[in-house]
Amino acid sequence: MTADLTITAVHLTPILVADPPLLNTQGVHQPYTPRLIIEVETADGVTGVGETYGDAKYLELAQPFAEKLMGRQISDLNGLFTVADEVAVDDSRVSGRVDVGGLRGVQTADKLRLSVVSGFEVACLDALGKALGLPVHALLGGKVRDSVEYSAYLFYKWAAHPEGVPAEPDDWGAAVDPAGVVAQARAFTERYGFTSFKLKGGVFPPDEEIAAIRALAEAFPGHPLRLDPNGAWSVETSLRVAAELGDVLEYLEDPALGTPAMAEVAAKAGVPLATNMCVTTFGEIPEAFAKGAVQVVLSDHHYWGGLRATQQLAAVCRTFGVGVSMHSNTHLGISLAAMTHVAATVPDLHHACDSHYPWQSEDVLTERIVFEGGRVTVSDAPGLGVELDRDRLAFLHRRWLDDDGTLRDRDDAAAMRVAHPDWVTPSVPRW
Numbered sequence: 001m002t003a004d005l006t007i008t009a010v011h012l013t014p015i016l017v018a019d020p021p022l023l024n025t026q027g028v029h030q031p032y033t034p035r036l037i038i039e040v041e042t043a044d045g046v047t048g049v050g051e052t053y054g055d056a057k058y059l060e061l062a063q064p065f066a067e068k069l070m071g072r073q074i075s076d077l078n079g080l081f082t083v084a085d086e087v088a089v090d091d092s093r094v095s096g097r098v099d100v101g102g103l104r105g106v107q108t109a110d111k112l113r114l115s116v117v118s119g120f121e122v123a124c125l126d127a128l129g130k131a132l133g134l135p136v137h138a139l140l141g142g143k144v145r146d147s148v149e150y151s152a153y154l155f156y157k158w159a160a161h162p163e164g165v166p167a168e169p170d171d172w173g174a175a176v177d178p179a180g181v182v183a184q185a186r187a188f189t190e191r192y193g194f195t196s197f198k199l200k201g202g203v204f205p206p207d208e209e210i211a212a213i214r215a216l217a218e219a220f221p222g223h224p225l226r227l228d229p230n231g232a233w234s235v236e237t238s239l240r241v242a243a244e245l246g247d248v249l250e251y252l253e254d255p256a257l258g259t260p261a262m263a264e265v266a267a268k269a270g271v272p273l274a275t276n277m278c279v280t281t282f283g284e285i286p287e288a289f290a291k292g293a294v295q296v297v298l299s300d301h302h303y304w305g306g307l308r309a310t311q312q313l314a315a316v317c318r319t320f321g322v323g324v325s326m327h328s329n330t331h332l333g334i335s336l337a338a339m340t341h342v343a344a345t346v347p348d349l350h351h352a353c354d355s356h357y358p359w360q361s362e363d364v365l366t367e368r369i370v371f372e373g374g375r376v377t378v379s380d381a382p383g384l385g386v387e388l389d390r391d392r393l394a395f396l397h398r399r400w401l402d403d404d405g406t407l408r409d410r411d412d413a414a415a416m417r418v419a420h421p422d423w424v425t426p427s428v429p430r431w
């Protein structure tokens with residue numbers, strides 16, 4: 001009997017998940033961050049799950065998009081993009097804006113749509129895999145590796161969210177200096193076996209961050225290290241940091257803001273530059289590649305438009321001799337599973353991917369995804385190989401319902417103002 005792949009129901013569940021007080025150049029992470037969990041159900045009762053950003057601007061697109069999917073086939077992945085084009089984006093959401101203060105690059109109507117489509121694409125692939133008895137990587141053409149390497153994503157962080165702010169405690173401790181960063185890196189290796197390290201920079205003056213990377217290089221000799229100040233530095237500062245750390249960095253990530261500045265740095269830095277800020281859409285590739293502004297593009301299936309778009313990006317990068325790896329924002333196990341499936345299919349993946357997952361103590365899966373030796377094993381179970389924990393989902397959704405709206409949109413600057421009322425988002429370049 002052939003499977004009936006018709007979509008008969010779509011469930012959208014916005015949730016708030018605990019996030020530690022991780023610092024970046026914009027501010028600090030909120031105690032709870034929004035995500036959207038997507039379930040797509042077929043006429044045969046097969047359910048697929050996906051995950052994407054949960055801020056209001058995504059939710060307001062996801063709802064009409066979901067309605068248009070009823071009666072379509074889960075196998076019609078190309079159709080998702082056609083349907084997305086029919087969903088109107090409110091101009092106020094995109095005019096002159098960047099996403100999360102620029103952490104995810106420009107904000108356009110298309111990119112907003114793609115960030116929604118990606119969650120649905122993953123849900124459809126999960127359902128399709130379950131219906132056909134095939135893992136998602138097989139639907140993407142098959143895995144070329146059995147496990148995917150991730151890097152330890154180190155953050156400067158406070159020991160706890162500001163006093164009086166409802167939050168979940170974490171056991172990572174504070175990290176506000178080189179010793180704290182090294183201690184955090186050691187905890188990452190002990191808990192997960194990571195062997196490469198990325199430090200989120202742009203938080204302290206560059207000399208302090210140079211000292212932290214030097215301390216890491218001393219503590220973990222020969223291990224790949226990266227520093228990512230999210231465009232906080234001038235060209236001059238970027239070149240100075242590159243000169244100071246060139247001998248220990250695998251790559252420098254988004255030292256300066258925008259393709260022209262990145263190109264200036266790349267021309268003289270002597271260290272490869274990676275980005276998840278100046279190349280975040282296919283339209284930004286020609287200029288950046290022509291100018292030699294980036295040597296590694298950090299894909300993110302959420303905003304590039306899904307797993308197949310990630311494969312297309314990898315093919316373009318391969319064509320131009322540019323490396324590819326993966327960027328990450330706060331995400332849960334569904335997205336980690338999706339990232340792992342697609343990463344398993346990309347032939348030239350030569351850098352460990354980023355993942356925030358270790359920072360997320362809460363998940364919506366019955367079993368957490370495990371890192372062993374810094375790697376996630378590629379699942380061969382049908383679909384993504386994950387199972388939704390409905391009680392957890394309901395609990396995290398209840399938290400979202402109970403929120404008065406304060407936390408439903410990620411705002412790192414607002415979270416910083418709770419501790420430092422005078423905080424204003426630093427103008428760029430900050431140093």
Ligand SMILES: O=C([O-])C(=O)C[C@H](O)[C@@H](O)C(=O)[O-]
Nearest residue numbers: 024103104276327328329330
């Ligand atoms: O540039 C990056 O790698 C990121 O923007 C990743 C995340 O957004 C990270 O900086 C964060 O969540 O603070």
Ligand SMILES: [Mg+2]
Nearest residue numbers: 228253254276
């Ligand atoms: Mg980055």
